[in-house]
Amino acid sequence: MRNIFFLILISNFFSCSTAKTSKEVEISTAKLSETEKTIVNDFLISELKKDNYKRYADFQINVIAESIKQSKPISDYAFNYQHKKSWGVAVNEWVIDSVSLNKLKLQKQFDSVYLWKSTDFYCVDVKILKTEAFNQIIKKGAFGLNETKYLIVALSRPVIIDSSHALLSFDIGNGQLGNAAITHFTVLMKKVNEQWMTEHYFEDGIYY
Structure with a gap:
């Protein structure tokens, strides 16, 4: 069953982000708010400090450059919510x-790309x-042949739920190995004492 969930996630990710070119999606002209910027940076600070990096x-x-669409973190959360009884007290x-x-x-059914x-x-x-430039580099194997070491990060624009909660999707891969996946998940962020902290993780349709 986990393999099925994984295929669903991969299909959703590419349909919402890198599979489409900039000509096929609407680009948002709205600026990132200070709250959104703080959420993204607080998340990256805590995430990139982990031992696996x-x-x-x-x-x-x-x-x-092109963000993961906001419909993805909402979809990931909805999947987990639908099966919330399976998590018991894991999600309090x-x-x-x-x-x-x-x-x-x-609201996010036809959301634009930031x-x-x-x-x-x-x-x-x-x-x-840019996604198109990245795809060309991967096709040519330029990252694997380049001596420079790369991490490739894809992020959704935060979905603000209320004054203290937000959803964010994150994907990171090793560019030297053709963007081999390191990890990818959706995270629920919670504001605590003016800092946005990780509350729960959702990956592949399965909470961990």
Whole structure:
């Protein structure tokens, strides 16, 4: 069953982000709010400190310019909410109920893609890479042949639930190995004492 969930996730990810070119999606002209920027940077600060990234300490971080659509973190959360009885006490708080989920799905059904800028990231030095350019590099195997070490990051624009909760989807891969996946998940962020902290993780349709 986990393999089925994995295939669903992969299909959803590419339909919402890298599979489409910039000509096929609507690009958002709205600026990133200070709250959204804080959520993204607080998340990256805590995530990249984890032990499983120590081997990549000298890797350059490239962020895919086109954001993952906001419909993805909503879809991931909805899947887990649908099967919330399976999690028991593992998730002690479901901050979005079915009514709110349906509203969010309608709001983000035709959501546009945000273009990340290097100035959106103050916690880490990043380079911005357009999806089309990245796909061409992967096809040519340029990352694998290049001596420069790369991490490839894809992010959704945060979905603000309320003043203290937000959803965010994250994908990171090793560019030297053709963007071999390191991890990918959706995270529920919670604001605690003016800092946004990780509350719950959702990966492959399965909470862990």
